[in-house]
Amino acid sequence: MRRVLCPVETLYVGQRSRAVLSCALRGRLDAEALSAAFDGVTAAHPSLRTRIVPDGEGFALDPLDEAERPRLNVRTGATEQALATELNTPLSVGGPLSRAVLVSAPGGEEHLFVLSVDHTIVDGHSGIALLNEIWDRYRNLVEQGERAGAPDGTGAYPPPVSALLPPADRARTDAHLERRTDEARRHPSELIPYDVADPAAAEGRIEVCRLALDAERTDRLRRSARTAGVSVHALIAAALLATARRRLPGDEARTLGCLSPVDLRSRLTPPIPALTMVPAVTSHLQTLDVTPDTDPWELARTVHARLGAFVAGDGPFHEMRITPEVPRNPTLQLATVIATNMGVVPGPRLPAGLVATDVRLLPAREHYFPAAGRSPVMACVVSFEGRLAIEFPHFTACFSPEFVQAFRDEVGTVLGTFTDAAEPAPAPAG
Known part of the structure; x- marks a missing residue:
């Protein structure tokens, strides 16, 4: 069927x-x-x-x-x-x-x-x-030895998340779309220019550059976030924005956009489990005026406050309802940086004699557009077993590996200023 x-x-x-x-x-x-x-x-x-x-x-x-x-x-x-x-x-x-x-x-x-x-x-x-x-x-x-009893494969498809959204006033959704369209027109996000000199001549392939924190640095980043009253996601978004701004010329403020996916699973009635095979995610786009010397802490506080207000309201539901408009108006989701964040997740539980030495989540797609000359920078964030990693997938006919490595290193430097500010960890009991 x-x-x-x-x-x-x-x-x-x-x-x-x-x-x-x-x-x-x-x-x-x-x-x-x-x-x-x-x-x-x-x-x-x-x-x-x-x-x-x-x-x-x-x-x-x-x-x-x-x-x-x-x-x-x-x-x-x-x-x-x-x-x-x-x-x-x-x-x-x-x-x-x-x-x-x-x-x-x-x-x-x-x-x-x-x-x-x-x-x-x-x-x-x-x-x-x-x-x-x-x-x-x-x-x-x-x-x-449980090899029997597997499902027979006749189960029903899960319903799409758009069918599970709460009832909405069409006029409010239309007003949300009008406001978002106006914001995108008045405050378009600047994009990072590709550094590959002749994209048409380059034989592009997908590569990934990774920034990995050990458990101790991950813990310090979390403690810094708690002390500052912001999320770890906000700190990472601030590091991405600060790094992106230094890839653009001039000393004046430039309008940068940060796109943050927002999980809807826990907000539906009833909530749907993580194992339900549907894309249950919407997004939040915010633009900020950033100079090369903007304080990353200030960026983090702004990102955190705006995203928190969005998630606390009905914005995520309206945003999912206007998703069909995106192909007609791509600026609704056009950002300088895209910062996905799965949060802290468990790794696989394995039998004795088998050990997982690394677990990764990477986004990939088949269509890249070198001729466009610029695009958002993607960062996929996930913490498996208490160790945070930021993956930077890129297409080598657009951004060279050297460019992305330098971008990653600078993001790591900014995150280092956050971890250095962490309060000492509590002494162990006893």
Whole structure:
């Protein structure tokens, strides 16, 4: 049975964007059990067994035949190259909306598991929950031999989040759209120019530059945020904005935009679990006048106050309702920096003899536009097991690796000023 995509989900179809989750592992791994675990998860979530097809003026999810459904791809090779390969391997048009790959190094002790899922059916929170469910099933299989009782694959699709929004006065939504359109016209965000001299001649590929904090520096960043009365997200957004401003010429104030995705799962009635396979996220765009010497603490306080006021009101619901307007007016979501933040999330729970040495969440898409000459800078923030990481995915025909590395390092320097301000950690009891 088909399931028609709602206008919010349809927005992702043209973007060809996906969530890419990876898990580096060391130890004994039963590939057959992992394959069975992935099969069980795809059976439990019908969206993972579909393709996107035209449906009237829109699109729909259409079930795949049994022979077409995604299966775990297992191969031997260099694990350090596998993530880059997966980032640059699109999900096939008209094919499954998910792909799982296990690459094991010769010798069988080092492994990399990579899960790619189309953003039409997933967001960051559900992607992380899906990754952990696969490993929960794997753990049960190898510890208890639970290979029977997998779902039969006949479950219902989850309803789109746009169908779960609370009732709204159409006039208030129209007023929200009018205000947002006027703000975008009067205060357009400046974008960072590409540094690649001849984008047309460059052979672009997706690469990722990473800023990782250890547990101690992550804790200090959190303590600094609490002391200042702001969120960690606000501190990171301030570091991104301050760094972006120094990539623009002049000493005067320039209008920069910060786009922050906002999770709606806990705000719906009833709340929907993270494992529900729908993109349950909207966004908040704010613009700020920034000079090269604007105080990052001031930026953080402004970002925190504005985002907090937005989330506390009905803005997130109105923002999701006006999402269909974005293709007609891209300035509604056009920002200098995009700062996604999944918050603190658990990593996979694994059986004895297998250890996760790294877990990552990366956004990727298939369409980049070097000829545009400029674009937002993307930063994907997540804290797995108490260690914060900021991923900077980029297309090398737009931003060179050297440019993004320098950007990352400067963001790290600004974050360092925040962590240096942290109050001492409480002394251990006893």
